[in-house]
Amino acid sequence: xxxxxxxxxxxxxxxxxxxxxxxxxxxxxxxxxxxxxxxxxxxxxxxxxxxxxxxxxxxxxxxxxxxxxxxxxxxxxxxxxxxxxxxxxxxxxxxxxxxxxxxxxxxxxxxxxxxxxxxxxxxxxxxxxxxxxxxxxxxxxxxxxxxxxxxxxxxxxxxxxxxxxxxxxxxxxxxxxxxxxxxxxxxxxxxxxxxxxxxxxxxxxxxxxxxxx
Amino acid sequence: xxxxxxxxxxxxxxxxxxxxxxxxxxxxxxxxxxxxxxxxxxxxxxxxxxxxxxxxxxxxxxxxxxxxxxxxxxxxxxxxxxxxxxxxxxxxxxxxxxxxxxxxxxxxxxxxxxxxxxxxxxxxxxxxxxxxxxxxxxxxxxxxxxxxxxxxxxxxxxxxxxxxxxxxxxxxxxxxxxxxxxxxxxxxxxxxxxxxxxxxxxxxxxxxxxxxx
Amino acid sequence: xxxxxxxxxxxxxxxxxxxxxxxxxxxxxxxxxxxxxxxxxxxxxxxxxxxxxxxxxxxxxxxxxxxxxxxxxxxxxxxxxxxxxxxxxxxxxxxxxxxxxxxxxxxxxxxxxxxxxxxxxxxxxxxxxxxxxxxxxxxxxxxxxxxxxxxxxxxxxxxxxxxxxxxxxxxxxxxxxxxxxxxxxxxxxxxxxxxxxxxxxxxxxxxxxxxxx
Amino acid sequence: xxxxxxxxxxxxxxxxxxxxxxxxxxxxxxxxxxxxxxxxxxxxxxxxxxxxxxxxxxxxxxxxxxxxxxxxxxxxxxxxxxxxxxxxxxxxxxxxxxxxxxxxxxxxxxxxxxxxxxxxxxxxxxxxxxxxxxxxxxxxxxxxxxxxxxxxxxxxxxxxxxxxxxxxxxxxxxxxxxxxxxxxxxxxxxxxxxxxxxxxxxxxxxxxxxxxx
Numbered sequence: 001x002x003x004x005x006x007x008x009x010x011x012x013x014x015x016x017x018x019x020x021x022x023x024x025x026x027x028x029x030x031x032x033x034x035x036x037x038x039x040x041x042x043x044x045x046x047x048x049x050x051x052x053x054x055x056x057x058x059x060x061x062x063x064x065x066x067x068x069x070x071x072x073x074x075x076x077x078x079x080x081x082x083x084x085x086x087x088x089x090x091x092x093x094x095x096x097x098x099x100x101x102x103x104x105x106x107x108x109x110x111x112x113x114x115x116x117x118x119x120x121x122x123x124x125x126x127x128x129x130x131x132x133x134x135x136x137x138x139x140x141x142x143x144x145x146x147x148x149x150x151x152x153x154x155x156x157x158x159x160x161x162x163x164x165x166x167x168x169x170x171x172x173x174x175x176x177x178x179x180x181x182x183x184x185x186x187x188x189x190x191x192x193x194x195x196x197x198x199x200x201x202x203x204x205x206x207x208x209x210x211x212x213x
Numbered sequence: 214x215x216x217x218x219x220x221x222x223x224x225x226x227x228x229x230x231x232x233x234x235x236x237x238x239x240x241x242x243x244x245x246x247x248x249x250x251x252x253x254x255x256x257x258x259x260x261x262x263x264x265x266x267x268x269x270x271x272x273x274x275x276x277x278x279x280x281x282x283x284x285x286x287x288x289x290x291x292x293x294x295x296x297x298x299x300x301x302x303x304x305x306x307x308x309x310x311x312x313x314x315x316x317x318x319x320x321x322x323x324x325x326x327x328x329x330x331x332x333x334x335x336x337x338x339x340x341x342x343x344x345x346x347x348x349x350x351x352x353x354x355x356x357x358x359x360x361x362x363x364x365x366x367x368x369x370x371x372x373x374x375x376x377x378x379x380x381x382x383x384x385x386x387x388x389x390x391x392x393x394x395x396x397x398x399x400x401x402x403x404x405x406x407x408x409x410x411x412x413x414x415x416x417x418x419x420x421x422x423x424x425x426x
Numbered sequence: 427x428x429x430x431x432x433x434x435x436x437x438x439x440x441x442x443x444x445x446x447x448x449x450x451x452x453x454x455x456x457x458x459x460x461x462x463x464x465x466x467x468x469x470x471x472x473x474x475x476x477x478x479x480x481x482x483x484x485x486x487x488x489x490x491x492x493x494x495x496x497x498x499x500x501x502x503x504x505x506x507x508x509x510x511x512x513x514x515x516x517x518x519x520x521x522x523x524x525x526x527x528x529x530x531x532x533x534x535x536x537x538x539x540x541x542x543x544x545x546x547x548x549x550x551x552x553x554x555x556x557x558x559x560x561x562x563x564x565x566x567x568x569x570x571x572x573x574x575x576x577x578x579x580x581x582x583x584x585x586x587x588x589x590x591x592x593x594x595x596x597x598x599x600x601x602x603x604x605x606x607x608x609x610x611x612x613x614x615x616x617x618x619x620x621x622x623x624x625x626x627x628x629x630x631x632x633x634x635x636x637x638x639x
Numbered sequence: 640x641x642x643x644x645x646x647x648x649x650x651x652x653x654x655x656x657x658x659x660x661x662x663x664x665x666x667x668x669x670x671x672x673x674x675x676x677x678x679x680x681x682x683x684x685x686x687x688x689x690x691x692x693x694x695x696x697x698x699x700x701x702x703x704x705x706x707x708x709x710x711x712x713x714x715x716x717x718x719x720x721x722x723x724x725x726x727x728x729x730x731x732x733x734x735x736x737x738x739x740x741x742x743x744x745x746x747x748x749x750x751x752x753x754x755x756x757x758x759x760x761x762x763x764x765x766x767x768x769x770x771x772x773x774x775x776x777x778x779x780x781x782x783x784x785x786x787x788x789x790x791x792x793x794x795x796x797x798x799x800x801x802x803x804x805x806x807x808x809x810x811x812x813x814x815x816x817x818x819x820x821x822x823x824x825x826x827x828x829x830x831x832x833x834x835x836x837x838x839x840x841x842x843x844x845x846x847x848x849x850x851x852x
Contacts, residue, residue: 003398005312005314007274011268012268015269019266019269027409031319035259035322045276045277045303046248047275047276050263052263052265053228057220059260060260061260063259065280067296068300073296081344083344084280090322091258101218110303124386131298134294174336195244196229198225200217355571357570360567361582361585362631362633363631365585365633369578369582376573418575420577420578429842431740433700435850437695438695440695441693442835450835453833453835456832457745457832461748473703474666474669474698479658489684490684492703493704499722503766507772508766508770509710509770510706511770512707512769513705515762516748519762527644536729548729549728553716553724553728556719556720557725599762620667622655622659
């Protein structure tokens with residue numbers, strides 16, 4: 001066991017002696033009754049943007065998918081393994097969540113890579129390159145804009161990518177039907193790591209509006 | 214904005230007025246310098262098993278992939294979108310994490326589904342069914358055991374699945390090379406939602422051993 | 427006398443000068459009135475799992491059968507010598523115990539032997555091999571599972587064996603009748619030598635649940 | 640769990656908070672290294688004569704068989720289940736114990752039954768009756784003695800039965816060979832529940848001699 005990362009061992013002990021002692025009954029009840037999270041969050045793997053931290057969420061609240069750049073692929077009912085589509089299906093059909101949040105954030109490494117004209121594959125498999133192809137057409141449009149700064153292009157692309165994922169979400173027939181029926185809501189959000197701000201997408205204008213802190 | 218889930222709005226305000234005020238400088242510094250997480254955690258989407266909560270982790274510590282049943286597919290350098298493989302590549306090649314944890318947990322819905330002989334597709338796309346095919350052969354062996362209880366089969370399969378993901382991790386040439394070179398360590402962990410216990414996989418025996426709380 | 431094992435002579439003197447001086451009257455009264463143990467325990471011969479130690483039991487409390495792997499054979503009213511069946515009959519019919527506990531334990535040598543595909547007879551009589559045939563069909567199912575670790579198979583089999591003994595207990599018409607009439611209860615328990623934990627079988631699910639230490 | 644016998648739950652808690660805290664390392668080491676008991680004790684199920692109590696034995700010291708009237712059947716290499724022979728084989732061949740003790744005691748219910756001319760079967764299976772047939776010829780001799788008191792016949796028979804079991808022990812070829820080779824010793828002992836006295840059988844005279852308390 002001594003080879004298990006020490007920070008995690010220390011953190012786990014903090015959890016057990018602190019937060020867990022308060023939430024013991026909650027965990028027990030969630031184990032017996034099963035989970036009924038109200039929300040599915042599709043977030044980034046980034047170590048600086050954990051949904052449970054940003055939304056101060058307790059056990060049982062959020063069903064969370066995390067992939068690079070918080071993306072949703074379009075509906076592809078083929079024989080392949082679709083990690084994100086599987087989680088989406090489980091959250092919507094089995095857990096019947098009421099809200100889906102696609103949450104992006106500033107300084108996203110995946111977005112930075114897709115905007116970098118000189119980006120080289122990270123490995124022969126080039127999995128990041130292929131994964132980011134999901135937003136390649138949009139990225140090329142942003143890239144071609146030479147009058148925005150690099151930072152402006154980055155932020156713009158992060159938000160474009162959230163809207164792109166929301167568009168793809170609606171290609172899943174069940175999501176579309178539930179949303180049209182008023183049984184499910186789809187939201188966009190963007191977290192600014194540099195100052196803790198949360199920006200939420202306005203349903204009508206599709207703009208991101210800063211929440212009052 | 215009023216349509217954004219109220220629990221998330223409330224939680225975000227708690228974060229900003231509480232934890233963030235303490236970690237403001239840390240977020241600022243992480244935004245400027247970029248993230249350098251020490252660990253990649255591949256965890257489940259389950260709302261009851263958030264890595265940041267269980268490991269009491271602060272911003273910047275954990276790069277987190279979350280998919281149904283915390284699975285890693287085998288190395289497939291084809292043209293497809295591979296969400297988990299992309300995150301793995303980014304964490305290992307770009308962020309150079311020192312440890313990878315595959316963390317499973319009790320009462321896992323994905324594992325329950327793959328062990329259920331009567332499980333029907335959740336939707337015409339059957340994304341969960343296809344995703345869980347990653348452990349179907351193992352699940353069939355566990356299923357065929359009629360003398361262990363349902364709960365015993367579930368726990369056994371949750372642990373077998375973690376070992377299966379670790380085996381798949383090592384099919385990625387870069388992971389294999391770094392681990393063989395002593396630059397990367399791969400670990401298994403299993404969280405018991407019902408009582409908060411964390412069980413860690415022993416490197417030699419592959420058994421899961423409970424940490425002292 | 428000098429050939430009588432010295433540790434036993436020393437231990438006996440400790441008993442007489444210590445515990446016995448406190449329990450003298452109790453022994454006297456138990457000798458005159460006879461024993462009325464409340465519980466029959468069917469336990470293993472293992473030197474690490476003595477019921478009186480684990481349950482801190484005093485004289486007169488526990489009627490204890492100990493055989494290899496704490497097994498109960500099915501009801502066989504033939505002409506043979508049936509050691510365990512005789513003790514069971516005496517405890518239930520004559521002493522009228524209110525509870526029967528089948529107590530297994532971790533690292534059981536008998537279970538290890540029946541799961542070992544290369545196990546050879548310990549002697550020409552092969553008494554262990556024949557005795558363990560009582561759980562051979564179950565053992566073959568567990569053995570065939572190649573994806574659980576050796577230790578996982580051992581623990582699973584130890585618990586399956588306890589359930590098997592409880593099933594056999596109920597083939598004794600008197601046990602069945604008393605249990606159905608609410609006059610007798612049958613329990614399963616499993617002791618973990620490595621950490622002192624006691625796991626008790628849940629009546630409904632048949633799962634083993636750890637007692638809080 | 641609440642249906643598990645309360646005295647056992649209380650006793651177990653006493654064990655964990657008391658004796659176990661002192662012997663924790665010993666249990667851990669016994670779990671890792673396996674058991675190496677120096678002695679096999681064949682004792683009675685009687686609740687008033689627990690070997691670990693009488694010999695103040697710690698974990699790992701005594702491999703204990705307990706059946707009604709602490710009997711050893713003769714060597715019968717047939718296809719039947721032989722509980723006691725299996726334990727004997729395991730202790731001698733696998734654990735290589737250095738001493739075997741056949742320990743009887745006063746007020747033995749099994750001996751009382753075999754001496755009772757009016758004893759009726761306890762159940763249709765009559766397992767006690769068949770089991771005690773192991774000493775029936777000797778019992779008939781003792782029974783026929785009308786000038787000893789009932790108590791004298793009982794004590795005499797308890798000691799005759801111990802010698803009978805020792806004789807049967809020596810019908811096992813491996814036991815005989817090891818004893819003849821000086822690698823194994825066989826002892827008889829008799830515990831007086833009424834006053835705590837331990838009587839040990841003299842090797843030459845076969846008499847039982849009281850140990851100085």
